[in-house]
Amino acid sequence: METDRIDPLEDFVGLSAVLTGFETAELHGTGLVESHYKTILDILGERIFGRLLLTWRQIRESEANDVDFDVRKKILENSLLGPVARNILVLWYTGNWNQMPGEWRDQYGAAAGDRTRVVSAAAYRQGLVWRAVLAHPPAAKQPGFGSWTPPPEGADEIDDEWRQ
Amino acid sequence: MSGGNDGNTPRSNQQGSAESSEGGVTLASPVTRAHPAAAERIYDVVIVGAGVAGAILAKELAGAGKTVLLLEAGRATSIRPEGYASYVETFYEALAKTPNSPFPQNPAAASSSVLFQQRPREGVPVTTGYQVYKYRKPCQGPSESGLPFLSTFTRALGGTTLHFLGTCIRMLPEDFHLATLFGHGIDWPFGFETLEPFYEKGELEMGTAADVAMQEREGTKFRPGYQYPMRQIPPSYFDRWLEDRIRGMTFKMGNESFPVEVVGTPAGRNGMPNPGYRYPKEHPLAGQPYQPIGSPYDTRRGQRCEGNSNCVPICPVMAKYNALRTLYTLQPKTSRNLEIITQAVASQIELAEDGKVSGIVCKLYDVETGSQYVKFTARGQVYVVAAHAIESAKLLLASGAANSSDMVGRNLMDHPYLLTWGLAPKGARLGVNRGPQITSELPMRHGSFRKDFAAFRADIRNRGWDFAKGSPYWDVGMLVNDEQRFGLSLRDELRDRVQRQISFGFQIEQLPDPDNRVEIDDKYRDALGNHRPILSYDVSEYTRKAMRVARDLSRSVIEHVGGKDHTEYPKRPKEAVGYIDVGGEPFEIHGSGHIMGTHRMGLRRSDSVVNPDQRTWDHRNLFLVGCGNMPTVGTSNPTLTVAALAFKAAKAIKKQLES
Ligand SMILES: Cc1cc2nc3c(=O)[nH]c(=O)nc-3n(C[C@H](O)[C@H](O)[C@H](O)COP(=O)(O)OP(=O)(O)OC[C@H]3O[C@@H](n4cnc5c(N)ncnc54)[C@H](O)[C@@H]3O)c2cc1C
Numbered sequence: 001m002e003t004d005r006i007d008p009l010e011d012f013v014g015l016s017a018v019l020t021g022f023e024t025a026e027l028h029g030t031g032l033v034e035s036h037y038k039t040i041l042d043i044l045g046e047r048i049f050g051r052l053l054l055t056w057r058q059i060r061e062s063e064a065n066d067v068d069f070d071v072r073k074k075i076l077e078n079s080l081l082g083p084v085a086r087n088i089l090v091l092w093y094t095g096n097w098n099q100m101p102g103e104w105r106d107q108y109g110a111a112a113g114d115r116t117r118v119v120s121a122a123a124y125r126q127g128l129v130w131r132a133v134l135a136h137p138p139a140a141k142q143p144g145f146g147s148w149t150p151p152p153e154g155a156d157e158i159d160d161e162w163r164q
Numbered sequence: 165m166s167g168g169n170d171g172n173t174p175r176s177n178q179q180g181s182a183e184s185s186e187g188g189v190t191l192a193s194p195v196t197r198a199h200p201a202a203a204e205r206i207y208d209v210v211i212v213g214a215g216v217a218g219a220i221l222a223k224e225l226a227g228a229g230k231t232v233l234l235l236e237a238g239r240a241t242s243i244r245p246e247g248y249a250s251y252v253e254t255f256y257e258a259l260a261k262t263p264n265s266p267f268p269q270n271p272a273a274a275s276s277s278v279l280f281q282q283r284p285r286e287g288v289p290v291t292t293g294y295q296v297y298k299y300r301k302p303c304q305g306p307s308e309s310g311l312p313f314l315s316t317f318t319r320a321l322g323g324t325t326l327h328f329l330g331t332c333i334r335m336l337p338e339d340f341h342l343a344t345l346f347g348h349g350i351d352w353p354f355g356f357e358t359l360e361p362f363y364e365k366g367e368l369e370m371g372t373a374a375d376v377a378m379q380e381r382e383g384t385k386f387r388p389g390y391q392y393p394m395r396q397i398p399p400s401y402f403d404r405w406l407e408d409r410i411r412g413m414t415f416k417m418g419n420e421s422f423p424v425e426v427v428g429t430p431a432g433r434n435g436m437p438n439p440g441y442r443y444p445k446e447h448p449l450a451g452q453p454y455q456p457i458g459s460p461y462d463t464r465r466g467q468r469c470e471g472n473s474n475c476v477p478i479c480p481v482m483a484k485y486n487a488l489r490t491l492y493t494l495q496p497k498t499s500r501n502l503e504i505i506t507q508a509v510a511s512q513i514e515l516a517e518d519g520k521v522s523g524i525v526c527k528l529y530d531v532e533t534g535s536q537y538v539k540f541t542a543r544g545q546v547y548v549v550a551a552h553a554i555e556s557a558k559l560l561l562a563s564g565a566a567n568s569s570d571m572v573g574r575n576l577m578d579h580p581y582l583l584t585w586g587l588a589p590k591g592a593r594l595g596v597n598r599g600p601q602i603t604s605e606l607p608m609r610h611g612s613f614r615k616d617f618a619a620f621r622a623d624i625r626n627r628g629w630d631f632a633k634g635s636p637y638w639d640v641g642m643l644v645n646d647e648q649r650f651g652l653s654l655r656d657e658l659r660d661r662v663q664r665q666i667s668f669g670f671q672i673e674q675l676p677d678p679d680n681r682v683e684i685d686d687k688y689r690d691a692l693g694n695h696r697p698i699l700s701y702d703v704s705e706y707t708r709k710a711m712r713v714a715r716d717l718s719r720s721v722i723e724h725v726g727g728k729d730h731t732e733y734p735k736r737p738k739e740a741v742g743y744i745d746v747g748g749e750p751f752e753i754h755g756s757g758h759i760m761g762t763h764r765m766g767l768r769r770s771d772s773v774v775n776p777d778q779r780t781w782d783h784r785n786l787f788l789v790g791c792g793n794m795p796t797v798g799t800s801n802p803t804l805t806v807a808a809l810a811f812k813a814a815k816a817i818k819k820q821l822e823s
């Protein structure tokens with residue numbers, strides 16, 4: 001069977017990288033690849049999650065020169081896969097799984113595990129949103145005393161007594 | 165009596181203690197789960213409530229050689245470092261990261277929660293949470309529903325300071341004479357000078373970092389030569405950015421023009437020790453330079469704020485003061501004189517024929533959810549209720565105590581919290597989401613405008629639109645679901661937007677109003693059969709007017725820096741719990757977490773509950789300590805003032821015991 005030859009975890013990371021705008025190495029660095037994969041699989045089941053990964057794999061293998069365009073067309077604008085991909089993206093960014101939209105559930109079926117929640121403390125701490133906005137998650141990865149005073153990346157120094 | 169047992173049955177005696185003696189401070193804690201011997205003893209002092217007020221009293225009185233029993237309704241989860249760490253984990257996993265999210269609900273001694281706040285309608289109180297919200301007709305605007313009281317408290321060992329922000333600011337001298345100077349509210353029974361020495365003690369106890377000269381410019385007074393234990397916490401980049409751009413700006417209020425200035429906020433948060441500070445002569449470290457105390461479990465941790473940006477609701481390293489520090493850093497002598505019993509809910513103040521208090525009846529529970537408890541009566545020479553403004557008032561009402569003035573439970577106040585928000589010009593990066601949630605403010609605390617409308621302080625929020633919108637998660641949702649962004653386009657846009665988010669939080673003075681109140685009704689009881697507080701609340705025109713001014717000030721500042729105002733409030737009461745009408749325009753307020761005024765202090769027994777010693781007029785051996793004593797509230801977050809009042813009360817109690 002075709003599915004025997006694919007490495008679904010690698011497909012998951014590859015798709016996640018395109019969705020999130022982070023490198024696959026950065027995603028591996030969160031330590032969450034496997035647990036996110038498992039969380040999503042538990043919630044959505046093999047049929048839907050497998051379909052998403054298969055679609056991604058076809059995009060990747062087609063060697064299309066605009067992967068983003070294909071991901072938008074074939075995944076994000078697809079009524080089954082779009083809401084799933086967006087939920088996965090939000091999961092990576094925040095650590096929260098949001099319940100699938102009501103209309104989606106009416107059409108593709110509800111699942112007991114599909115509840116809005118923080119999937120784990122680690123998922124909260126590793127939320128990519130904090131890195132994207134040049135910050136750190138509240139109550140974790142604290143950057144140290146006084147780290148808030150100098151300019152953030154890309155901002156100008158200010159000429160005052162706190163100038164370093 | 166449901167499942168109760170009136171005997172003083174001996175209970176498991178789980179002694180917990182954290183002992184070490186590093187850095188010159190002895191750490192020891194005398195907490196027990198329940199103490200069989202306590203039933204037999206007559207203590208010098210019995211205190212209800214192990215929050216900052218109760219903790220300071222306990223430490224002071226036990227340190228002066230008095231035997232003290234401290235009764236705490238909540239659990240002592242924090243007695244071990246793993247317990248405190250579990251609060252942090254609970255916070256991580258909480259979907260709604262509200263002030264009480266780290267602390268599991270405990271039906272035997274419930275905390276109030278913002279999640280259960282709804283607007284009451286006439287004849288239809290809100291009863292879904294622990295607190296009952298009763299309708300009070302709003303003084304302006306639509307009247308189909310009213311405001312619930314918007315602030316919350318925590319019941320666990322350490323009390324509400326477990327999740328407070330840490331702002332430690334003195335009241336201004338003029339705040340003590342609001343009636344005389346501005347014709348509003350009432351005067352305090354004493355002036356600032358009386359409290360000044362106790363403010364110094366409070367600032368030491370809470371480990372305050374601030375700058376005297378900066379505070380003096382705001383109208384605060386200090387003893388000549390005084391220095392805070394620690395230097396001002398460094399400002400955020402956003403504070404600096406704002407200061408740089410509003411230099412020289414003025415704002416007209418009433419007939420006066422005011423400079424708009426960025427001022428560092430004093431905080432009970434560890435920073436660099438002030439080299440000029442020396443411990444006072446009555447302190448065991450007299451004459452030595454200041455040493456910050458961080459985590460009482462491990463003194464090497466938390467000696468500096470590490471920039472966790474999470475003071476509300478929990479500091480993972482305990483660089484921010486909470487009352488556990490007062491309870492866990494005791495001298496051995498103090499430790500010996502103090503017993504703390506947790507899971508002991510004071511349920512009745514027992515009154516004797518001579519008008520004195522003869523005991524405090526507690527319900528000791530094991531299982532929080534059941535109605536099983538054991539009754540126990542604590543006895544002492546002197547009794548102190550320090551259960552925070554709502555619970556203290558409730559206990560007095562339930563006991564028929566201290567209420568000859570009919571002022572118990574009345575004059576409930578908060579600092580209504582008005583959020584405003586906007587975006588800095590394109591390309592700006594403000595350093596949003598770094599450092600303590602608030603490091604500086606825009607103060608409008610004093611001036612003749614107080615005749616017309618309330619004074620306020622605006623928090624300069626370091627976390628963008630977090631409170632206003634739920635950023636940055638909110639932005640993620642908008643960009644991903646509404647704008648269909650992903651990949652680098654999402655990442656870059658998210659950064660650029662969030663980095664431009666400006667937000668201010670105005671804490672506005674509220675006047676005492678006897679109809680803002682705590683009541684009880686036998687209909688409403690909790691798991692142990694104790695009364696649940698019933699709260700009625702509104703905000704008067706004096707404070708509403710200031711909201712309009714605050715809103716204008718915010719808009720002026722945002723425009724002055726080249727930004728754009730984005731503040732928008734829900735249009736109808738149905739759309740927001742904190743909906744409030746200001747002269748026909750919809751606004752929205754939140755709570756500041758400041759619960760005050762419910763058993764006020766005064767010079768006359770006819771219109772106050774306690775005298776300037778904080779002793780009840782009605783019972784010679786009953787004192788009340790906490791924010792409930794404040795006759796008016798100025799623009800200062802109340803806890804430093806409460807700490808000062810607790811030191812003052814300790815002195816009066818010592819004197820009474822020794823006379
Ligand atoms: C989100 C938030 C932020 C805040 N930020 C600030 C700030 O920056 N600066 C500031 O000054 N203030 C702030 N506050 C207010 C501050 O937390 C309170 O003013 C302060 O904790 C009051 O101290 P207390 O000891 O009187 O009461 P608490 O700290 O509430 O302690 C009361 C104790 O009594 C116990 N108790 C209650 N009922 C009973 C009973 N029946 N029997 C036995 N024990 C009982 C409780 O369990 C609790 O431990 C904030 C509050 C909130 C909610």
Ligand code: SF4
Nearest residue numbers: 469470472473475479
């Ligand atoms: S900013 Fe963080 S480390 Fe600093 S006091 Fe607040 S929670 Fe603690």
